[in-house]
Amino acid sequence: MPIIYQQISELRAALQPYRGQRNDKPDNAQRIALVPTMGNLHEGHLELVSIAKQYADIVVVSIFVNPTQFGEGEDFDSYPRTLDEDVAKLATVGADYVFAPNVDEMYPVLPPSTSVLAGAITNQLCGQSRLGHFDGVGIVVSKLFNIVQPDVAVFGQKDYQQLAIIKQLVRDLSYPIEIVGAPIVRAADGLALSSRNQYLSAAERKTAPVLHMELQRLAQKLAQQLTCNKQGMQGFDVLLAETHQRISDAGFNIDYLEIKTDQLGTIDTIDSSEANGNGKSSHLMILVAAWLGRARLLDNQLVTVH
Missing domain, CATH: 3.40.50.620 (HUPs)
Structure with a gap:
């Protein structure tokens, strides 16, 4: 003890x-x-x-x-x-x-x-x-x-x-x-563990994993976009808006949903043309905070593009 x-x-x-x-x-x-x-x-x-x-x-x-x-x-x-x-x-x-x-x-x-x-x-x-x-x-x-x-x-x-x-x-x-x-420790359904998860009602707890699911979906689309060099950074706003809407429609009140570098810098410091050239990698972080009932939930997802 x-x-x-x-x-x-x-x-x-x-x-x-x-x-x-x-x-x-x-x-x-x-x-x-x-x-x-x-x-x-x-x-x-x-x-x-x-x-x-x-x-x-x-x-x-x-x-x-x-x-x-x-x-x-x-x-x-x-x-x-x-x-x-x-x-x-x-x-x-x-x-x-x-x-x-x-x-x-x-x-x-x-x-x-x-x-x-x-x-x-x-x-x-x-x-x-x-x-x-x-x-x-x-x-x-x-x-x-x-x-x-x-x-x-x-x-x-x-x-x-x-x-x-x-x-x-x-x-x-x-x-x-x-x-x-x-690394983030998650429940079996993907929800990031937090002491404040106990504020969730039974119905809200069923909804809560949507947050991580949508970050994963966004990360996959960002990686595909950068790897294929389609639209580069210009397409990020569209993807963010789509994800924001999907999370809101699930019942969350979003505090923020943003894409940063892994050092929390602005994404315009990354040249998307380097993402698939000369063996270099780009690293982005998707970060979200959203209210679901009384619980303010945090999550993030690393995006690595080779």
Whole structure:
């Protein structure tokens, strides 16, 4: 069973011996991995832990519903807190420590006086409708990195924009941490696993897989278009509009549906003529956020054109 700590000082003291081994006996280095979560864990989170164990000797899972990344009217108060069930699940995949602080422990002053801002990358996609969300992510992830001081941290690719922001944060702030992006874990019908899926009614849950199906359909059409060099980028708007309509007709309220480069740049930075020449590949990301009832669902699909 994982050992639970709620105090920063206690967790640091527990991890210090592994750092001592690392410093004094480099041949017996103990690598530490961090898996940050907000709890209410599902199979996707457990897969993150399993991946972390491939990269490190000790795995710390943080469980903290972070108030600074929730906007006004969002579900901070109602977000499920299921610590006992979460710890039991983490025991099945071999997590070593759980860090489950309360808000006062993480934020002696709230809102915090210090900000960690991610810049222009936040001014798109989720950042357009969730103002300040990624600033909250930046501060809490920075705090967790400083508290745990991991060698590696594992994040899911479902939150693709968040993953890109964290990679930028690590680069810009010179954290000596390897960031691992874990593939999306899906239900058998293709729905990306998320804690917020429990907000779906039975009827909505039957509809929800349409989101992934339509992304797959769009990805196939984009790949065909680029491979055949038909219309190039000019045809993307038509395909996007068609997909937008199909998703809306299924009952979703779309926040955004966009095509980006895999670095979240604009697609006009890719020359479609290179997609099938000289062995080069183009990589595009289709990203979507859409409401289905009370649930805001995220998904993405990589498109690789050789």
